[in-house]
Amino acid sequence: MYVSYPDSSAGSVVSRPIGLPSEALTLENLFASQPTDKFAAGEGVFWEGDAACDLFQITEGCVRLYRILPDGRRAIMGFRFAGEMLGFSCQTNYSYSAEAVTPVRLRRLRRARIQAMVEGAEHLQPLLLTKIFEEMEAAQRHIIVLGQLxxxxxxxxxxxxxxxxxxxxxxxxxxxxxxxxxxxxxxxxxxxxxxxxxxxxxxxxxxxxxxxxxxxxxxxxxxxxxxxxGELDALGEPSEAQAGLKQAIAWSH
Amino acid sequence: MYVSYPDSSAGSVVSRPIGLPSEALTLENLFASQPTDKFAAGEGVFWEGDAACDLFQITEGCVRLYRILPDGRRAIMGFRFAGEMLGFSCQTNYSYSAEAVTPVRLRRLRRARIQAMVEGAEHLQPLLLTKIFEEMEAAQRHIIVLGQLxxxxxxxxxxxxxxxxxxxxxxxxxxxxxxxxxxxxxxxxxxxxxxxxxxxxxxxxxxxxxxxxxxxxxxxxxxxxxxxxGELDALGEPSEAQAGLKQAIAWSH
DNA sequence: GCCCGGTTGTAACGGATCGTAACAGAGATT
DNA sequence: AATCTCTGTTACGATCCGTTACAACCGGGC
The missing domain is CATH 1.10.10.10 (Winged helix-like DNA-binding domain superfamily/Winged helix DNA-binding domain)
Known part of the structure; x- marks a missing residue:
């Protein structure tokens, strides 16, 4: 059973289950109420430089994130699998392109919508920060892999x-x-x-x-x-999400 | 002429100049009212794993940020020069060590203090996000340099x-x-x-x-x-701060 | 000045990685 | 099933970079 709330952005609505404590208003739950888009293998989801209006959660399949260098070389910045999210560490525009590796289903959230929701639910902010910090940690591990191994x-x-x-x-x-x-x-x-x-x-x-x-x-x-x-993962990967969340909460409150 | 506000953390105080529009409450201004610490060349400022209680702004000199791998290799994640800041992309604990390359002067801000200030000055939040996004962009450039060049x-x-x-x-x-x-x-x-x-x-x-x-x-x-x-810098380095700020504002409001 | 140690520069060598090319295999199309 | 195409695999020579060794330089202390 769901109830709809008017959304301050563009006249759309946001649904969430009732009867749950407000702590259940997680990013996962927000995504869960969105319709899923389908992409064929090899199809692009968005392109480097596009206005970053949406955040994504992969429901099914695998996505590659990459940048093309001026001379044509391709640098893959990461992969995202079912259950994982992307887009959090991008600014006004996506800093990489996203392409379906396999057939992909994903849900998207308009940024404007999330921003509006943060107003009324302050505890959402740390969840966003968590995601950003996770991507930062992944980037730092990647730097070490590429530079030292x-x-x-x-x-x-x-x-x-x-x-x-x-x-x-x-x-x-x-x-x-x-x-x-x-x-x-x-x-x-x-x-x-x-x-x-x-x-x-x-x-x-x-x-x-x-x-x-x-x-x-x-x-x-x-x-x-x-x-x-090189036991490189031992440095924070397993408890990553928890640590990130803990910090994000400390940050914003 | 300064006025002091009670700080919700540990009984310390926060000072800022009065008579200025609240837009002047920038990170730079916050740092400006802090005393400067001195470090000799080679001295450590903080260590990987330390609780990340402080943010820093370098007043003078150069700092290196690095991680030591289990087998002893050292990966330098970046350098910070006079005027630049560090610590924003770290979670509960610093993800790298910081050492003075030259004799260094720096100012430090307690995180708890900044968090408290954000409560009363919402426009601070986007400034923090800006810094995080800047470090993310730098990390992505670093990944491309190490992986492709x-x-x-x-x-x-x-x-x-x-x-x-x-x-x-x-x-x-x-x-x-x-x-x-x-x-x-x-x-x-x-x-x-x-x-x-x-x-x-x-x-x-x-x-x-x-x-x-x-x-x-x-x-x-x-x-x-x-x-x-490879014109790699052309991808966002000059206008980085502006773009980051713009986005950060969009994010939090 | 002089010495001394750490940093930096140079060269020769070896190994790891790259680039080309030829081939093998899987999946798609007919 | 036969063919085609794309991906993956292997071999080999070329190149880049790491390793080792040693000389030169610089700065600090005496």
């Missing part, structure tokens, strides 16, 4: 990091989907596609991983991979 | 970027100070000290730069350097 270390970090995001943890025989292409991984890790392939092959030879088709990897020796990755 | 391109970007920060622009014979060591530059650009030296020597041979002692560089052919850097 070798090819194998980068790949190991990428795999371990992918497992972390799925929630399942530590257990030895974990299988994950890597829906993006090798080229995507290369552009994300600052390497070439051939180096990606070579490293994957080496991991396979050494028994660290096994491949089940192109886009599915079994991580057979998580310990070894984590060691290769 | 070669050694010469990285160095060219570093030099051009340093000129941009001083304010003076485009004019051919520009001389800048690089107070940090070659090792610092190497750890910032993800290269070794020898590669830094090689590239600097090559730039000198090719007439792109001239050296006046170790820590002073004359950029003789800015055009060539900018071209090498």
């Amino acid at each position: 070798g090819a194998e270390e980068r790949m190991a970090h990428f795999l371990v990091s992918a497992v972390r995001r799925t929630g399942m943890d530590q257990k030895r025989p974990v299988a994950i989907d890597l829906p993006m292409t090798r080229q995507d991984i290369a552009d994300y890790l600052g390497l070439t596609i051939e180096t990606i392939c070579r490293v994957i092959s080496k991991f396979k030879r050494d028994g660290l991983i096994a491949l089940e088709g192109r886009h599915r990897v079994v991580l057979r020796r998580m310990g070894a991979l984590q060691e290769l990755a | 070669g050694a010469e391109e990285r160095m060219a970007h570093f030099l051009v970027s340093a000129v941009r920060r001083t304010g003076m622009d485009q004019k051919r014979p520009v001389a800048i100070d690089l107070p940090m060591t070659r090792q610092d530059i190497a750890d910032y650009l993800g290269l070794t000290i020898e590669t830094i030296c090689r590239v600097i020597s090559k730039f000198k041979r090719d007439g792109l730069i001239a050296l006046e002692g170790r820590h002073r560089v004359v950029l003789r052919r800015m055009g060539a350097l900018q071209e090498l850097a």
